[in-house]
Amino acid sequence: MGQSLKRGFVSALALSSALIAGQAWAKDDIIVAMQLEPPHLDPTSAAAQAIDSVVYSNVFEGLTRFMGDGSIVPGLAESWEISDDGTVYTFKLNDGVTFHDGSAMDAEDVKFSLDRARAEDSANAQKALFAGITDVSVVDPLTVQVTLGEPNGNFLFNMAWGDAVIVAPESIDSIKTNPVGTGAYTFAEWVQGDKIVLERNPDYWGEQPALAKATFKFISDPTAAFAAMMAEDVDVFDNFPAPENLPQFEADPRFQVLVGSTEGETILSTNNKQAPFDDLRVRQAVAHAIDRQAIVDGAMFGYGTPIGTHFAPHHPAYVDLTSKSGHDPEQAKALLAEAGYADGFETTLHLPPPSYARRGGEIIAAQLAEVGIKAEIINVEWAQWLESVFKGKDFGLTIVSHTEPMDIGIYARPDYYFQYDNPKFQALMETLNTTTDPDERTKLLGQAQTMIAQDYVNGYLFQLAKTGVAKAGVQGLWVNAPTAAFELSEVSWVE
Template identity: 25%
Template sequence: MTLKLRLHSLLLGTIASLCLGAPAALADLVNPPETVRVGLDVDSLSLDARLAAETTSYRLDDLLYDGLVRLDENFQPKPALATSWETPDPLTLIFHLREGVKFHNGQPLTADDVVFTYTTMVDPNLNARSRSLYEPIDSVTALDEHTVQFKLKEPYAPLFSYLDLGILPRAAAEGNAEFGSAPIGTGPFRFDSWLRGSQINLVANPDYWGGEPAVKKIEAIVVGNGSARAQAMEAGDLDLIYSPLPPAEVGTLSANAKLSHSVVPSVSFIYVNFNTADPLLSDPAMRTALAKLIDQATIVDQIYGGLDQAAASILMPAFPWAYDASVTQPTFDVEAAMAELDALGWKVGADGIRAKDGKQLALTIGTNSEDAERVQSIEYIQNVFTSAGIKTELQAVDYPTFMKGNQGKTYQISFLSWGNLVDPDRAMYGQLHTGGNFNWGSYSNPVVDAALEKGRSESAPEARAAAYKDAATQIAKDLPYYIVAHQRLHAFTSEKLKGFEPDARGFLTDLAAPAK
């Protein structure tokens, strides 16, 4: 079996040949409108494709840029800027680029732009959030104007899952710190304008190699409050919104005959992140006791209204080839948690607060203030922690401030989510491998490291699945993460968007369908 076939089979857990013909098909809108207004929950931090850090950036980058491949609804790689590829040996991949493609500024796409994008992506000086996904790439070389060679340090099974990274124009992006504020790609839509914190406008690319989109303008409106976003949808001020949404609003919108409601399993999860570098949280026994104070059922079924699936572990049901229901994390058990805290020396004092060696047990739990369900969740966790004798402070701040705290490792406990997890590797390696660039909690365990490395290098799907089971089993014991729910994506569309089909990542891909 060639590496090309191995990589594809690992992506899906089955052996199949790669389609090198046409790009991934888009669903056709029945009557494409001139303008589509999309309601988003957070503003983008940067529209530089290499620096994508939240759902808004991923969604808009997918329209502004093209990658070497595009992932279809089953996460299979399809041709995009690369029309075909070959593997002369297990550590070499050669991509043949589509000719005649131009960036939005009229500059032709060349192999040098691909080299620039990937070499800067793995450069620590860029500090790209997704850098660890590309670190197994040893070098990227332009063989000629339309041919690119990738050399790998080692066999890397998930690679094709990540080759949809948007390609940047070297001439415009190199040395340009402001590129992410006025991005240039080759995608079906061009950047038009950005009112920070409020609205990002895109316009159709009339020269797009895949055909000019039928939709001519996308107005991405930032409405941080979920209820306000739902009300704007119901009032007809928006044409498309995605969850997260308040459960009550989902019910109201579902009952509106003028709106279409779609639900798909998403590749994202909600979780509690413990900072294992914090002295109070460095002991797995402490994290286990705290996890038993997280009432998962109430959070999932009541606060989130049963819209998502309660999680047993970090293994995602979206990948049945790697999912194993026998891997389980601790469940809600206040009595057991209290006994375990006692055993750790944290005794309840006369004031009702646990203390050890004269020091009170005080913890801070944070989340972003734009998401009402997250705020309600940490308020509920605070109540349970307090009743167990833990002095608990809440910290709900705007999303950029919240993420700076996570990335700066200045937090104790965070309540947040991961999305766009198109492979089990993307859900675990960068986050939980020692030194991973998403490893904000400084977690380190050689057992997990070895398992995650094996999951990247093994050729057989069964071997990869076994590696991820080993990693997830240890993670469920150490609990750097407590997985609250595997999310389901809820999409609401107006009558203007009949035919729109959401995918598991919540992208806006169908809005790029060309006119017939």
């Protein structure tokens, strides 16, 4: 009798386990690891990629949005009409959209958001996206009209950026710590230094996502990242910081490795107004001191595409200009001598936390030292980098990956942190903005890439690869990154 009871218990346990296994596909939560923690959660007032990684499309939405293939599709605007002269956009908004606090999202909120972004005192990191807007008018609660001073072929593209999401006036005071958007997920919790939790919005106006909960965990150390993934403590590491470990994950059936491209031009940013970098010959010398492939191989274990200008190689208009700044230490020394620095000089190299910066910085410092440039490495946290480098412009050199899509227009902003001021380039960008013919735009983009390469504005290193690791059962992940985001709407577990 005892044995019968035991066998019955074992059978019941087996049945229970089978049921649990059969229902494994119903898992509706996910843990996503990130290397950087956002400084706050307002994408309309900071340049930190980590903000969009959490909130883009998940919490906040714009009039248009990026899809995983880079295409632009309707967002909060269900449709739009463009005037014959290309200067007036009339957006028809989706009906029944509410913010997470229950208030209705309407044309007044769109007007508020766009006017706030383009205001004189705007803190928007991409304020230039809105510079061409001359008026935003409410036609009716579901219709808003945006007037441009001149046609802009990029306008719908610009409205898809995280910096252009729609926010409500009543939520602005606490938006950095309690974001209130219209997206499929609501903000639930932020444990500083540990995690941010999002929960499915039951009142979402669009299609309900499969996942009920997403936890974003912050793991800055590459060794800890590897340990957490191998222990299956996290489900996805969207941009895995230790590429040398990817072959091990590829060989393990528990995981999948997703290698794609990003919009991240990784550059040795140079302070063009700080001596001696205000001398073209010095900037050119820096460019020739750099061995891009050695950096890609040494810091990224081969993941990354060398670039010679600030433009993504996968874009149809890309021009390969790597030969203009080929590795040539002797030429670098000659240029330094010509500029009056035969014995070299000292400068600073500020490195934010990402592996491409910290690892790449060590290699670059060694390469610069070979031509007489002594770069003092200063490791900074992301918030420090934003404050001292990006805002304060207190640096000589720094390494950062610009992940905003097709952002060559930043070189037309003299007050941007690397402080490149070329009226000819600014005029070229104005012409590009008013040009709609595809062939002519490609020609102008080629001229723009060439101009900044010839001015050696920055040291152009490589296009950042997207190296994601996930458990085998996760599906719907972006392979490529058309913008900096971990978009949850299509993510689910395999049934």
